[in-house]
Amino acid sequence: MNHAHSQALFARAQARIPGGVNSPVRAFRGVGGDPVFFREGAGAWLTDVDGNRYVDLVGSWGPLILGHAYAPIVDAVIDATRRGTSFGAPTPAEVEFAELICATMPAVEMVRLVSSGTEATVAAIRVARGFTGRDSILKFEGCFHGAGDPFLVKAGSGVETLGLPDSPGVPQSVAKLTLTAPFNDLGAVERIFAEKGKDIACAIIEPVVGNMGVLVPKPGYLEGLQALCQKHGVLFVLDEVMTGFRLSRGGAQELYGLKPDLTTMAKVLGGGMPLGAYGGRKDIMSKVAPAGPVYQSGTLSGNPVAVAAGMACLKALAAPGTYKRLDEVSRMLEEGLIAEAKAAEVPVTVNRVGSMLTVFFTGEPVYDYPSAKKADTARFGRFFHAMLNEGVYLPPSQFEAAFVSLAIGEPEVAHVLAAARKAFRSLGKAG
Ligand SMILES: Cc1ncc(COP(=O)(O)O)c(C=O)c1O
Numbered sequence: 001m002n003h004a005h006s007q008a009l010f011a012r013a014q015a016r017i018p019g020g021v022n023s024p025v026r027a028f029r030g031v032g033g034d035p036v037f038f039r040e041g042a043g044a045w046l047t048d049v050d051g052n053r054y055v056d057l058v059g060s061w062g063p064l065i066l067g068h069a070y071a072p073i074v075d076a077v078i079d080a081t082r083r084g085t086s087f088g089a090p091t092p093a094e095v096e097f098a099e100l101i102c103a104t105m106p107a108v109e110m111v112r113l114v115s116s117g118t119e120a121t122v123a124a125i126r127v128a129r130g131f132t133g134r135d136s137i138l139k140f141e142g143c144f145h146g147a148g149d150p151f152l153v154k155a156g157s158g159v160e161t162l163g164l165p166d167s168p169g170v171p172q173s174v175a176k177l178t179l180t181a182p183f184n185d186l187g188a189v190e191r192i193f194a195e196k197g198k199d200i201a202c203a204i205i206e207p208v209v210g211n212m213g214v215l216v217p218k219p220g221y222l223e224g225l226q227a228l229c230q231k232h233g234v235l236f237v238l239d240e241v242m243t244g245f246r247l248s249r250g251g252a253q254e255l256y257g258l259k260p261d262l263t264t265m266a267k268v269l270g271g272g273m274p275l276g277a278y279g280g281r282k283d284i285m286s287k288v289a290p291a292g293p294v295y296q297s298g299t300l301s302g303n304p305v306a307v308a309a310g311m312a313c314l315k316a317l318a319a320p321g322t323y324k325r326l327d328e329v330s331r332m333l334e335e336g337l338i339a340e341a342k343a344a345e346v347p348v349t350v351n352r353v354g355s356m357l358t359v360f361f362t363g364e365p366v367y368d369y370p371s372a373k374k375a376d377t378a379r380f381g382r383f384f385h386a387m388l389n390e391g392v393y394l395p396p397s398q399f400e401a402a403f404v405s406l407a408i409g410e411p412e413v414a415h416v417l418a419a420a421r422k423a424f425r426s427l428g429k430a431g
């Protein structure tokens with residue numbers, strides 16, 4: 001594969017954009033080499049600036065559950081754009097959209113729209129602090145909730161990939177209010193709550209972790225965490241930025257039967273446009289300005305073009321059989337990848353929930369931060385490049401989830417598995 005145009009663009013980009021990218025995970029720091037620049041996407045396929053084609057298993061890091069340039073979303077965006085790109089004033093569509101979100105996630109009784117997942121999580125913990133009058137928060141090792149100051153403590157995703165567990169620029173006085181516990185360990189939460197529960201405003205968690213690669217919650221873990229939160233008056237905040245509208249229409253909370261106090265959303269919710277949301281119990285959300293005293297705002301919040309895209313996306317996902325089909329395709333990929341790794345005698349652990357999937361290069365079970373860190377990242381890097389070369393675009397880090405879209409059908413599954421056969425074999429037993 002020739003990447004001459006990508007390389008030339010990357011050289012230019014590095015002179016004017018830090019690291020040449022507008023978000024760290026896009027650089028290939030976790031796998032080596034230079035990032036690929038894309039020209040266009042259609043359905044399951046991406047085309048780069050050199051004309052190479054790839055089956056896309058990144059999906060813009062989650063939003064593109066319907067694939068690239070999905071016609072009803074494109075039409076909705078064009079239609080909304082013709083009527084004006086922003087008003088900075090209320091619109092009918094945002095009311096309908098809020099009603100649709102609340103109907104889809106019953107624990108969300110009121111919702112505020114923002115423009116990204118980071119804005120949603122930052123706002124959610126402010127509201128939790130304002131509501132409870134407590135200053136500390138609890139997060140879980142390896143979970144990532146965007147780039148807000150309070151979350152850059154033992155965070156996953158690019159923070160982990162780049163080895164920056166404590167980012168300079170986050171004051172110690174802020175970081176010390178973020179307590180952390182291992183994922184999948186209720187005993188640890190019990191101990192922390194027993195000692196400091198009265199100071200903790202909320203526990204925020206990725207119900208299925210995507211940002212250490214996929215980590216699956218143990219049976220009863222999330223329910224147990226919810227119960228412990230209730231017992232200690234700690235608000236239970238589900239960060240469904242990745243899982244919302246992806247693991248099922250009502251997100252992880254529907255899948256696992258949870259009733260969080262607050263929920264954060266983005267990615268699929270915006271159908272590929274900049275849109276996020278936070279919402280939950282009416283008594284808590286009533287604290288948000290101007291209804292209440294907790295301030296949060298945004299010039300482009302509820303942007304009509306983003307709302308049109310989100311609405312078209314959620315409506316498409318309501319079609320019967322959507323999540324069953326997505327699960328079936330994802331299972332074919334999972335089983336095929338396991339079979340190809342086995343045939344090549346490469347030890348892997350594949351974690352999958354619905355359309356979120358990670359191939360960890362370790363033969364051991366992976367269920368928390370330390371077990372994920374046992375994966376052979378150098379080997380992942382070689383696998384990543386072998387797959388890229390065969391026309392499969394994976395997330396460029398061992399500690400990220402691959403996302404399957406509804407645009408992926410049997411031909412794409414066959415393409416990915418043929419690529420994986422070659423890629424696993426190229427690693428060999430010892431390599
Ligand atoms: C679970 C989770 N929460 C929050 C965020 C932040 O969202 P955004 O990148 O839209 O700010 C992300 C991804 O970045 C995420 O995966």
Ligand SMILES: NCC(=O)CCC(=O)O
Nearest residue numbers: 023024025061157211400
């Ligand atoms: N796991 C990473 C993401 O979900 C977001 C992508 C980004 O940070 O650019």
